[in-house]
Amino acid sequence: MPDSPTPQPSDNPPVAVKGKHDEFIKKSIPDHLITLSPARRKALKGANPEAVQWYSTVTAEQRVELQKLVVARIKAQGKLDKTMGKILPLTDFARPLLEAALKDIGHTMDVNEVYLRLYSTVENDDFGVSEAFSVRTMSLLQAALHNFEEVETGEGHFTDDSGFISRPDEQGHFKPYVTLLSIQAFVQLCRSLDLGTLYQTYLKTFLDSKSEIYQSLLQSHFIDHHKSVLMADAYVAMLKGDITVEHFKMLLVVISGPQPVRIEGKPVWYRSIRMWDMTLRGCVVFEPRIKFFPASWIIVWIPGDPHHPLKYYSSHDAFQAEMKRKLTPERLTVPRSHELTAYQQFLSQFIDQSQHPEYYNRLTEPFTHAPPPPVVLPGGTVTDEDGRWSIRANSPIDLPAFTSRVLSAAPAVNASVVPLNPRDEWYQADLWQKLLEGMIKKTLADGRSLAISTEDADAAYLVRRTSHYFGLFTLVLNTVSFVVPELGLVMLGAMAVQLLHETIEGIVEWSAGDVQSAWEHLSDVIENLAIAAAGGVLLHVGVNPLIENLKTITLFGGKTRLW
Numbered sequence: 001m002p003d004s005p006t007p008q009p010s011d012n013p014p015v016a017v018k019g020k021h022d023e024f025i026k027k028s029i030p031d032h033l034i035t036l037s038p039a040r041r042k043a044l045k046g047a048n049p050e051a052v053q054w055y056s057t058v059t060a061e062q063r064v065e066l067q068k069l070v071v072a073r074i075k076a077q078g079k080l081d082k083t084m085g086k087i088l089p090l091t092d093f094a095r096p097l098l099e100a101a102l103k104d105i106g107h108t109m110d111v112n113e114v115y116l117r118l119y120s121t122v123e124n125d126d127f128g129v130s131e132a133f134s135v136r137t138m139s140l141l142q143a144a145l146h147n148f149e150e151v152e153t154g155e156g157h158f159t160d161d162s163g164f165i166s167r168p169d170e171q172g173h174f175k176p177y178v179t180l181l182s183i184q185a186f187v188q189l190c191r192s193l194d195l196g197t198l199y200q201t202y203l204k205t206f207l208d209s210k211s212e213i214y215q216s217l218l219q220s221h222f223i224d225h226h227k228s229v230l231m232a233d234a235y236v237a238m239l240k241g242d243i244t245v246e247h248f249k250m251l252l253v254v255i256s257g258p259q260p261v262r263i264e265g266k267p268v269w270y271r272s273i274r275m276w277d278m279t280l281r282g283c284v285v286f287e288p289r290i291k292f293f294p295a296s297w298i299i300v301w302i303p304g305d306p307h308h309p310l311k312y313y314s315s316h317d318a319f320q321a322e323m324k325r326k327l328t329p330e331r332l333t334v335p336r337s338h339e340l341t342a343y344q345q346f347l348s349q350f351i352d353q354s355q356h357p358e359y360y361n362r363l364t365e366p367f368t369h370a371p372p373p374p375v376v377l378p379g380g381t382v383t384d385e386d387g388r389w390s391i392r393a394n395s396p397i398d399l400p401a402f403t404s405r406v407l408s409a410a411p412a413v414n415a416s417v418v419p420l421n422p423r424d425e426w427y428q429a430d431l432w433q434k435l436l437e438g439m440i441k442k443t444l445a446d447g448r449s450l451a452i453s454t455e456d457a458d459a460a461y462l463v464r465r466t467s468h469y470f471g472l473f474t475l476v477l478n479t480v481s482f483v484v485p486e487l488g489l490v491m492l493g494a495m496a497v498q499l500l501h502e503t504i505e506g507i508v509e510w511s512a513g514d515v516q517s518a519w520e521h522l523s524d525v526i527e528n529l530a531i532a533a534a535g536g537v538l539l540h541v542g543v544n545p546l547i548e549n550l551k552t553i554t555l556f557g558g559k560t561r562l563w
Contacts, residue, residue, distance in 0.1 A: 019544065022525070025525050029526055030499075035074075035533065044495060045523040047496040052493040055497045069235050072232070073232045073491075076224050077487075087206050090450055090451055094145060095141055099111055105185070116137070116183070119134070144190045145450060150457075152187055203443060218436075222435075231255055242308050251299075258430070269426075271287050273415060278358065279352075283300070285298050308490070323413055327343065337406065338404060338406050353445065354446075364405040364406060366404070551563060
């Protein structure tokens with residue numbers, strides 16, 4: 001869900017020490033930075049101003065224009081956040097319903113703290129478990145969202161070792177949780193409650209095109225926000241040299257609409273990006289071409305991309321090569337990591353949750369570990385050291401080798417440009433409406449994947465259930481998210497360097513370390529002012545010797561700076 005726009009203090013507020021330039025710096029910080037959400041302030045604090053080398057060539061007029069576009073984008077983001085914030089996150093929606101259902105049958109339980117430990121026979125090896133018995137450990141809420149198939153309601157489907165436990169600690173230790181509730185009764189309750197169907201119905205009350213919130217707020221706020229994002233991204237791309245002035249003018253026509261867009265005498269078509277067979281929802285390719293003739297060049301928009309949110313490519317092959325470079329790990333750790341790289345994780349946000357397992361598999365490869373020494377635990381359960389799988393045995397046996405997945409050194413990346421409207425390549429749909437429809441489709445699909453309905457469970461929708469397990473037990477974010485571009489590293493860096501230039505004269509000549517030190521000081525002041533805006537006592541940030549040694553000067557034209 002979108003971050004709340006209400007500023008909140010951080011866990012570690014700055015130290016209360018007054019610097020001689022504090023008042024000047026506070027007056028230099030614009031309101032739109034103070035009202036950023038906590039998560040966005042944290043991201044801004046981590047920005048690297050030194051990475052924004054292109055800013056040194058920007059004229060005074062361009063800096064003013066960039067500031068206007070940044071403010072417009074943040075304001076539009078705030079309106080959309082407020083609208084989307086009306087929609088409860090999945091866990092906030094589901095938790096009270098499950099706890100109420102349990103209470104109705106006489107059991108008061110914290111569904112996030114009480115866990116299930118389920119032992120059952122395994123009919124396949126899709127999750128890397130033994131061919132004999134599998135073990136699943138998850139909270140009551142996770143279990144209810146995952147739901148159960150009808151066959152799992154049968155007596156004896158889960159062995160007598162199954163039961164309720166406390167939340168496992170970091171070492172995997174837990175205690176039995178004593179309750180009169182039976183496993184079968186809980187399974188049946190989850191199926192009858194059917195959180196998956198309830199959440200789909202709930203989402204549609206907001207996202208259906210006939211709903212009041214859609215017609216009065218969502219449609220206009222979403223489109224206004226995305227137009228402001230493209231406008232800011234296009235302007236920055238022009239300043240960076242990622243697109244030309246003519247490209248920028250073309251994109252202005254796209255934003256203003258609805259007239260046909262042309263460049264170099266060719267119509268501009270809106271396309272989607274597919275990675276393998278997965279659509280990147282919310283990403284757009286602008287492709288000038290004559291019908292039935294190949295495009296000579298394209299402009300690709302991947303909102304929030306940490307390198308190039310908007311960029312010109314001389315050909316489809318050039319774009320394919322760039323995506324391969326970005327998705328290939330720069331270096332591999334020893335031992336090989338199973339975690340995706342930062343860019344691989346970034347790109348996953350545009351892919352439907354149900355396709356995350358396939359995406360992960362495309363970027364990783366199997367790795368076989370040597371089998372550990374045989375071991376038998378009380379009760380005849382044989383397990384590996386990390387508890388990744390277990391089997392039943394009456395005596396010590398040799399354990400099989402364990403196969404996991406690790407990052408591929410050279411993934412076979414396949415990025416392609418496909419029609420925005422797959423039914424008709426040459427039908428020019430409304431770009432903004434298609435982006436909104438894509439966000440809604442992804443939201444509903446992710447909700448369906450992460451909260452399995454009883455109907456889907458019985459229909460054995462293996463892809464959806466695999467996706468749900470993947471979300472629970474791997475690094476893939478287990479939440480219903482909206483395709484709403486966040487402030488990426490490029491925009492955050494631009495915001496940081498712009499504030500530095502508006503506060504300190506001559507900072508372009510400073511060393512990288514001094515620039516970073518100055519930015520850390522200013523970002524602490526931003527955090528401080530946000531604390532005050534939230535109703536807290538205004539604290540003064542720690543004294544920075546670098547800032548303390550500066551003096552106040554007045555420039556030709558009347559502006560004041562530190563120097």
